[in-house]
Amino acid sequence: MSILKTSLKSIAAVSLAGVLFSCADAPKKTEEVEQVEEVEELESMESVNLESDFIMPSPIQIAAMFNRSGLAYESGITNPTNNVSKYNTKTSRYLNFGVYSADLAYVVLNSERQASLDYIKVVRDLSDLIGMPSIFDGGNLLTSFEKNIDNQDSVLYILTTIKLRTDDYLAENDDASKEAVFFASAWVEGMYLGSKSATTESSITSRIIEQMSILTNVIGAVKNQTDQSLDLTYLISGLEEILTTFEGFEEVKSLDSQGVSFSDIVLTNEEISLLNKEIETLRTRIIAG
Amino acid sequence: MKKTALTLFSIAAILLMSSAIIDIVCDTKTLKKEGISELNPFYYSASKVTEVDYDYKSSRREIEVPLFKGEKYRMIFNKKGLPKDVVIEIFEKDKSHDNRKAVFTSEGSSADILSYSPEKSKKMFIRYTIPKADGVTEKGCLVFILGYQLTFVTDTKDN
Numbered sequence: 444m445s446i447l448k449t450s451l452k453s454i455a456a457v458s459l460a461g462v463l464f465s466c467a468d469a470p471k472k473t474e475e476v477e478q479v480e481e482v483e484e485l486e487s488m489e490s491v492n493l494e495s496d497f498i499m500p501s502p503i504q505i506a507a508m509f510n511r512s513g514l515a516y517e518s519g520i521t522n523p524t525n526n527v528s529k530y531n532t533k534t535s536r537y538l539n540f541g542v543y544s545a546d547l548a549y550v551v552l553n554s555e556r557q558a559s560l561d562y563i564k565v566v567r568d569l570s571d572l573i574g575m576p577s578i579f580d581g582g583n584l585l586t587s588f589e590k591n592i593d594n595q596d597s598v599l600y601i602l603t604t605i606k607l608r609t610d611d612y613l614a615e616n617d618d619a620s621k622e623a624v625f626f627a628s629a630w631v632e633g634m635y636l637g638s639k640s641a642t643t644e645s646s647i648t649s650r651i652i653e654q655m656s657i658l659t660n661v662i663g664a665v666k667n668q669t670d671q672s673l674d675l676t677y678l679i680s681g682l683e684e685i686l687t688t689f690e691g692f693e694e695v696k697s698l699d700s701q702g703v704s705f706s707d708i709v710l711t712n713e714e715i716s717l718l719n720k721e722i723e724t725l726r727t728r729i730i731a732g
Numbered sequence: 733m734k735k736t737a738l739t740l741f742s743i744a745a746i747l748l749m750s751s752a753i754i755d756i757v758c759d760t761k762t763l764k765k766e767g768i769s770e771l772n773p774f775y776y777s778a779s780k781v782t783e784v785d786y787d788y789k790s791s792r793r794e795i796e797v798p799l800f801k802g803e804k805y806r807m808i809f810n811k812k813g814l815p816k817d818v819v820i821e822i823f824e825k826d827k828s829h830d831n832r833k834a835v836f837t838s839e840g841s842s843a844d845i846l847s848y849s850p851e852k853s854k855k856m857f858i859r860y861t862i863p864k865a866d867g868v869t870e871k872g873c874l875v876f877i878l879g880y881q882l883t884f885v886t887d888t889k890d891n
Binding site for chain 1: 798
């Protein structure tokens with residue numbers, strides 16, 4: 444754990460400084476003064492805390508929410524599994540790991556047996572290429588998935604296990620910031636699938652709008668990811684364009700007014716089409732590799 | 733002069749060893765596993781391990797948690813990796829709201845693993861208040877797990 448590693452490196456310096464400075468007699472403070480100082484210190488610490496502390500939701504949950512809101516299954520809209528051969532760069536593999544994870548959740552939730560088997564294999568292949576073979580436990584998880592393919596509860600539990608192991612892998616390798624890359628591309632794919640398979644009687648549109656409430660934080664998290672070898676320029680600008688378009692809508696501008704929340708927003712068909720078009724443009728760029 | 737330097741280094745070495753003992757080795761995998769076992773019947777959604785530095789002054793950290801309308805959630809906090817207690821509070825508004833009131837606080841509870849299931853699902857803000865260190869720098873970790881109720885039966889009346 445990095446905590447101990449960092450501690451050991453810094454302890455000597457801290458201890459020496461402590462030895463040199465702690466012996467001096469500090470003036471005694473009254474309790475009242477100390478309390479006031481503590482409040483000030485709390486405020487100053489808060490203002491310098493630059494770490495992005497935002498919890499990213501589960502793409503499986505987002506897919507499940509869309510599914511319950513009346514998302515009808517449309518075959519042929521997911522990223523074709525044979526596209527995986529095109530992903531020869533590190534960036535395209537990371538991004539499409541997220542895309543295929545969202546596709547996998549979509550086909551599983553719609554009980555598409557063969558597609559589920561095809562997509563879990565492609566997710567496994569990409570996890571190997573990325574260097575995360577441990578998340579599939581040497582193939583045991585894939586075997587378990589195949590064995591339980593007709594039991595949706597078990598299959599969804601396995602998808603949750605993949606998510607947990609991915610988080611564990613990134614944390615163990617001091618690489619947690621990459622979660623944002625996986626999530627951002629899974630989010631784009633989920634929004635694309637949502638927009639493509641929405642039906643008139645579904646409440647999917649309100650769910651899509653609700654998702655926009657996390658976009659600012661997602662962009663921030665992608666910008667903060669620390670691997671300089673990933674080229675995420677087009678992903679960031681694509682997400683920013685989606686956000687700018689959304690924030691330009693009249694209804695969304697009213698969010699600044701008191702008492703107006705995301706669930707109150709109703710967009711026109713033209714606005715929804717514009718938003719969907721921008722999502723599709725970014726998604727096309729991601730899956731092109 | 734030489735003698736003074738030697739004394740200083742000896743004291744530093746003793747402090748270094750005692751600090752290392754005070755330091756908690758965070759076995760995050762085990763702490764997460766313990767937290768996840770409290771989620772049932774909720775599914776794992778996400779987790780965050782916060783490295784806590786007890787500094788010479790108190791400090792606060794805030795985590796934003798997006799919760800979606802109509803969904804059911806459970807939040808688990810595992811404090812076993814902390815050498816000193818950290819107060820956990822949950823708010824429905826961010827820190828720019830001066831008079832926000834906590835919907836949950838760990839104050840008064842001695843439990844190492846805490847659980848909270850919000851009644852309403854909306855964006856929430858978790859605040860950790862970290863007390864100051866007792867003389868030496870101390871470190872620890874606090875594990876947060878978010879779980880959600882996974883239902884996948886088509887329900888067009890949602891919302």
